[in-house]
Amino acid sequence: MAWSPNLIVYPFLLAAIYYEFFLLVTFLSKPARDSRKRGTPTTYPHVAIIVPCWNEENTIESTTKSLLALKYPSKKLSIVLVNDGSTDNTKKILARFARHPQIKIINKEKNGGKYTALNAGISSSPEAEFIGCLDADSLVAPDALREIVSCFEKPEVMATTAAMSVHKPHTLLQHMQYAEYIFGITTRHILSSVNGIYVTPGPFSIYRSKVFRELGNFRHGYQTEDLEMALRIQYAGYKIENSLRARVYTKAPSTLRPLLKQRVRWTSGFLRNILYDYRGLIANPRYNALGLFILPFALFSMFSGISLFSLSIFEFAKSTIHSVSVAQGVPLTYALSLHSFSWFYLPFTVMFFLGGATLLITLVFIVMGKRLSNTPGNLTVSAIAYSILYGFVAPLWLIRSVADVASGARRSWR
Amino acid sequence: MSLFARNALIALGLTVLLVGTVVYTVNYFDQQRISELNTMQTRLSTDTLSLETQFALLENAPCKNISENTTLSKELSDLGDRLSFTENRLGSKDPQVIELKKSYALLEIRDYLLTKKLETNCKVKPVVVLYFYSNAGNCEDCDRAGYALSYLRQTYPHLRVYSFDYNIDLGALKTLISVEKVKPKLPAFIIQGDLHYGFTSLTDLEKAFPKNALATSTATSTIKIH
Numbered sequence: 001m002a003w004s005p006n007l008i009v010y011p012f013l014l015a016a017i018y019y020e021f022f023l024l025v026t027f028l029s030k031p032a033r034d035s036r037k038r039g040t041p042t043t044y045p046h047v048a049i050i051v052p053c054w055n056e057e058n059t060i061e062s063t064t065k066s067l068l069a070l071k072y073p074s075k076k077l078s079i080v081l082v083n084d085g086s087t088d089n090t091k092k093i094l095a096r097f098a099r100h101p102q103i104k105i106i107n108k109e110k111n112g113g114k115y116t117a118l119n120a121g122i123s124s125s126p127e128a129e130f131i132g133c134l135d136a137d138s139l140v141a142p143d144a145l146r147e148i149v150s151c152f153e154k155p156e157v158m159a160t161t162a163a164m165s166v167h168k169p170h171t172l173l174q175h176m177q178y179a180e181y182i183f184g185i186t187t188r189h190i191l192s193s194v195n196g197i198y199v200t201p202g203p204f205s206i207y208r209s210k211v212f213r214e215l216g217n218f219r220h221g222y223q224t225e226d227l228e229m230a231l232r233i234q235y236a237g238y239k240i241e242n243s244l245r246a247r248v249y250t251k252a253p254s255t256l257r258p259l260l261k262q263r264v265r266w267t268s269g270f271l272r273n274i275l276y277d278y279r280g281l282i283a284n285p286r287y288n289a290l291g292l293f294i295l296p297f298a299l300f301s302m303f304s305g306i307s308l309f310s311l312s313i314f315e316f317a318k319s320t321i322h323s324v325s326v327a328q329g330v331p332l333t334y335a336l337s338l339h340s341f342s343w344f345y346l347p348f349t350v351m352f353f354l355g356g357a358t359l360l361i362t363l364v365f366i367v368m369g370k371r372l373s374n375t376p377g378n379l380t381v382s383a384i385a386y387s388i389l390y391g392f393v394a395p396l397w398l399i400r401s402v403a404d405v406a407s408g409a410r411r412s413w414r
Numbered sequence: 415m416s417l418f419a420r421n422a423l424i425a426l427g428l429t430v431l432l433v434g435t436v437v438y439t440v441n442y443f444d445q446q447r448i449s450e451l452n453t454m455q456t457r458l459s460t461d462t463l464s465l466e467t468q469f470a471l472l473e474n475a476p477c478k479n480i481s482e483n484t485t486l487s488k489e490l491s492d493l494g495d496r497l498s499f500t501e502n503r504l505g506s507k508d509p510q511v512i513e514l515k516k517s518y519a520l521l522e523i524r525d526y527l528l529t530k531k532l533e534t535n536c537k538v539k540p541v542v543v544l545y546f547y548s549n550a551g552n553c554e555d556c557d558r559a560g561y562a563l564s565y566l567r568q569t570y571p572h573l574r575v576y577s578f579d580y581n582i583d584l585g586a587l588k589t590l591i592s593v594e595k596v597k598p599k600l601p602a603f604i605i606q607g608d609l610h611y612g613f614t615s616l617t618d619l620e621k622a623f624p625k626n627a628l629a630t631s632t633a634t635s636t637i638k639i640h
Binding site: 357 | 416417422424425428429436437443447496499503557558561562565568615616
């Protein structure tokens with residue numbers, strides 16, 4: 001068979017479509033349908049929300065106020081603000097809440113990392129039946145906690161994730177992330193129905209406090225303590241749920257540099273956790289969908305993202321060099337002149353239709369995620385930004401993450 | 415069967431169904447293209463035959479049909495563009511493409527002969543280029559030469575370019591190659607009867623044309639009439 005770039009592209013495209021169809025079918029399955037019908041909780045257990053802060057002077061006040069506005073019995077909700085050795089005005093701002101009956105403040109003199117701040121909060125809340133985490137740059141919707149608590153009906157559920165979205169996107173990159181996060185709302189909702197969630201994100205994931213007593217507190221986890229904890233829960237055979245309507249809004253990086261920094265931390269953390277500490281999950285029938293399908297596909301999609309991006313760059317360069325060489329000496333106006341339209345020349349290829357189907361299903365998931373979670377905001381610009389930019393930006397952090405893991409490089413948090 | 419296994423199987427079925435539908439749809443569009451090319455070729459063949467018959471019937475060539483011949487050449491050129499697109503889509507080894515290329519080469523030769531008759535009988539002097547290329551990978555400069563000729567054809571509408579795949583197994587084309595003594599040193603051009611080999615640049619190609627043959631003042635006319 002003659003060499004063609006399609007030989008590389010088709011398997012990846014088919015895998016992507018297969019994965020999307022799996023999500024679609026699972027979305028329509030009974031467990032997912034039932035989870036969408038969940039009502040408000042019948043009981044209100046004691047919950048402690050821990051907010052680790054490291055130089056969060058700009059956002060911590062609004063984050064704390066959003067927690068105080070939660071529609072949850074105040075006697076059953078405590079907020080633990082942990083200052084993890086901040087060098088800015090965070091300590092002063094936290095002090096303003098010191099007298100609030102629901103708030104407890106812990107000041108750590110030295111910065112020990114997010115997981116140490118979370119553990120300090122856990123240790124200070126022995127009375128809590130549930131422990132929640134909220135990043136200091138995130139805001140919760142008033143009914144978010146009630147929505148989440150109702151997901152803990154089954155005793156084997158050890159954690160529940162929220163419906164995260166980007167808070168007031170401004171730049172194109174933030175709009176791209178807005179659509180990406182909304183897509184994440186749908187996928188997390190679907191994956192939870194087959195117990196396939198492998199990360200309990202910092203913005204408002206709630207844990208049954210029993211899980212810390214049984215499995216231990218947070219660990220460094222290669223700078224992804226939330227992912228490590230989720231994998232530990234799965235490894236122990238417990239379940240992670242998702243609350244579709246527990247809205248939490250987080251601040252997304254506005255420019256490329258901090259975005260890459262954040263995503264390289266997430267992706268390299270995922271790779272290190274999976275490849276070093278939780279290899280036993282992969283291809284293990286004991287973990288059903290997570291082990292046999294979701295984690296292998298996550299690794300495969302990284303490989304496919306890097307391969308497709310590299311191939312696109314190579315093919316684009318090759319075709320540009322060829323076009324420039326062919327058009328050499330011929331006025332540019334000829335190359336740019338518009339030819340009359342005819343259906344005959346439309347690119348109706350297998351790649352065109354399969355690529356279009358993949359994008360269409362993704363967009364459907366994004367629209368579904370927004371509607372089902374009642375997330376505010378305008379999707380149009382975000383969906384366009386996502387469709388155009390994501391394929392170019394995501395491979396950048398994938399390539400750097402793989403390079404970091406391969407070379408053993410470690411990067412700072414921010 | 416677990417929910418995961420059931421959903422994975424249904425998803426597989428849906429993927430196969432989608433891929434099957436896409437392959438069918440793409441094949442349908444390709445067949446529509448082939449069908450359109452066949453229709454165009456049949457129409458052009460009939461029109462060419464009609465003109466040839468008029469020549470045979472009338473001792474004095476029907477010079478009033480010059481414009482008709484020009485229109486035919488334009489349509490032929492459009493057909494060539496579409497055929498080239500289809501060849502890129504389906505590959506040069508596709509049997510349908512090979513058959514279409516044979517018919518197209520035959521139409522070109524017949525149009526070329528008609529143009530020559532008009533030149534003799536009606537005292538018109540069209541600027542004619544016969545261009546021989548190869549898609550077999552043995553002609554490095556054929557892409558550049560083809561692009562330069564397309565540009566010249568668009569810039570100078572009175573220019574008539576007949577492109578032939580040197581490797582097509584067609585008796586009439588082999589005869590033309592033999593009559594014009596074209597060696598397999600491609601790309602090769604016969605510009606107003608003179609044989610040239612190789613392509614270096616658009617400027618050099620333009621120099622191969624007789625003086626004033628590419629005059630822009632005639633760009634709006636279709637054929638130079640003396």
